[in-house]
Amino acid sequence: MKLTRRSFIKFAVGAVGGIHLTPLPWYLMDDAAIWSQNWWFRQVPKKGALTSATTVCTLCPGGCGIEAGLISEKRAIGISGNTSHPVSMGAVCPIGASGPQFTYGLSRVKTPLKQTGKRGDRSSFKKIGWDKAIEEVGAKLASLGGNGERLAAVGGARGSLSSELFSRLIWALGSDNLFRVPSSADSEELASLAMTGVRAPFSYDLVNSRYVLSLGCGVFEGWGSPVWVHQTLFGNNGETRLVQVDSRMSPTAAAADRWVAVEPGTEAVFALGMANVIVQQGLYDRGFVGSASGFGEFRRYLAEEYPLDFVSDLCGVEPREIVSVAREFAGVRPAVALWGRGKGSMPDTLFSAMAALALNGLVGSVGARGGVLPTPQPPLADWPDLAEVAPSAQSPKSYLDFLSSIEAASGPEVLLINQANPAYGPVAPALFKKALAKVSTVVCIGSYMDETALSADYVLPADAFLETLDGAVTPRGMPYPVFSLVSPALERLYDTKPAGEIILRLAKAAGDSVAGGFPWENWEEALKARAQGIVESKRGAVSDEETAFAVAEGKGVKVAPNFGDLDELWGKLGESAWFDPGQKLAVDFQTNSGRFTFSAAGLKGIGLGKKNGFPRPLDAPLSGDPKKFPLILVPVELLIMPGESLGAAPYLVKMLRDDQLTHNDVYADVSPRTAKKLRLKQGAMARLATPQGALIVRVNLTEAARPGVVYLPVGLGHTAYDKFLKNKGANPYEVLEFLKDKETNEVSWWGARASLSKV
């Protein structure tokens, strides 16, 4: 018998047949598939122990206490609310929940940068060391020789101690060209100064209000301290009636008990129309009004300027609806009227803020349970007096006038920007960019390569969310003083420093006369110096879960200090915030008369209030020929789009619906009636033009939009940042009209005349 090829083949056939009757081929196929899923280049996060760290969110002025879930104490994987924090009470908003994406995002500036080529050229930014950066910028500041005109600054949000330190630096350098990012808090402050004598924005004792009249406020869309508002209004078992006065059916309007659809921009006139009805029908609070001053003149003013038919015409609301809301408002106690369009960051006129405050005054809801009061601050110790006088006592300078004067003539030599993005918005970014060209040195303190950083000569990178150290005072709208310590939850990722530390180092490098006003070794020491005031006040307490929830449920809670000295306080502040819920709501009126005043005359002391009595709506209407621009463009602040100093994280951009953003096209909301007239179909590309410029958008037809009005969300249309945000959508700030309140020099914007045409 011979071994032939055929016999070998038979062997092979036998073997192959046999092997198929064993697990081998099947297991190997499965194993091979799994092997191919485990190749080395597969991105798998490292395993580690799950820990958490407590801190405070810095992504909006809401000041929510949060807990960061971390792996191996290093990598943040999730954000939840801190249950013992009196602001957040265990909850977070979508922006806070997306927080880690801001920290780990692609647009972070990782080291100090110096522009060595043409401004705006990203590739010619060169890394420089901190010492060199501080030395060079410090030398430039020192060379100004205390001449305030040669310096200007744009500061970021209110409410953080690093912002306060920034203001201090500018004053120490002898300049009053300090412009804070405008918000409705600016006019609220002045309205409060005029009518109560206390210069502070409005706060509301929401937990005790039974009737809440929101004058265009995005109550569930990020207004005030968003999580606190949400927890408070939803937390009290539906006992509170919410009425939304708004031109569109916003999510707040949809959730409200009643929606009053008014012409955009007329919310304050509606409020005074209500006020007139309340006065004429004798429904006002006799006690409170009796003890106020200026009522007689105010009553005449209302009767002359805001008769029912006029208000009805202007607001586009039936007279009987005005009467109905007025009677409701005056009939339910406590009732409160909220002010601050959108998130409260849209700056508006003194007139509007005073209208809201006056309406509250008429029903006795000023400094009373469930009402409005000037925002109380925590009893922080003052930093030592500066030789220079802080201009807080003075009338505010006009940001618009300032930009125009630079653009027209010449600019300051140095422009310092702290955690703001004025080259993008919210006020006159086009004008700002033109003015920049006249400034010799632009220095940006911030965390991201945004539009302003891109145009800067120096970028000094600040610690971001979860990394930074700062102090946060009473958040917008909260009725009792709060102090939160923003402490690092994880080690910083890059070569950055807390904004407060950067400002402190600049101060120390800007010459002895300036450095003298900044005697602390480091930023933490400066924060502790302020916190010492809380220790000495012997008031309030660091909150815990039980206390925070009890206060939020409206239970009268008295707290006593649970800290003996600064070390104890500082340690406790790492877990929750200090607050004083027992502080009385009653206002100590500081007006000339010592009483609540229905007039702006009290502003004469700071050089404003030219007119006696009550201001009037802005004299100048929106510019543009109504025939050429028959529509009104109204910008809309969405809950998920962060303020102009932050570019939205990818999670947030993804949350935009297909009828808000598709690929790079943003949608403008338009009523089907209006769209039909313009022959625009759902999704059609259109040219949205205003006298200030034009944008390309798509149209979304919705009944939620008021006919004749075009609504466009803010927060998109970035030209900086990274691929997740850059070039998506359009920026309404480029085409809005920025008006100047002649009473106060403050900027006001709420819209623009517009036209929509097919592209």
Added chain:
Amino acid sequence: MTSHEEKRSDKDTIGWILLVIGFVGALFVGWVIFPQVIFSKKTQPVNFSHVAHAQKAEMSCEDCHTFNDDGSYNGIPSLGSCAECHGEAQGETAAEKKFVEEFVAKEKQVPWLIYAEQPDSVYFSHAPHVKSAEMKCTGCHRDVTKESLAPPLYVNRITGYAKTIMKMDVCEDCHADKGTPNDCFTCHK
């Protein structure tokens, strides 16, 4: 007749024998050799005796295998829990001596081999299974109560996963029986 014709009528016996040999050989390789070879045998860095702890030391399962406040589960306790008793040797075994000298004294976490470890893509939480469904440990895990020697871990050389790993179909079957969701995102987040 030529030899050529003889060959054509040859039954090729060798070939057929080889076919059978090949067949049987393949069966042997597939059923006996392959399972031996495909897995590598690994032993725990130091022996752990469940019998010694459960019986001699009279401990309960929950003394080491517990839920944390946030709902996560401690499958294998960390060195700290062991050191609470084993700061010094409690008995006389060589394994414990090694444990105390090489790990506790040096504060080095023991790199325990995990028999039930699932791939990264799988999300599993003990809480709904142990607390809500009240399953017994032995519903998924081997019965350790009689073990004085930690069994070796057989690891597939190609995939890196344990021989004892519970694959997806076992989870799916039980979920289907109980009426709990078998959606992809239930386990793959």
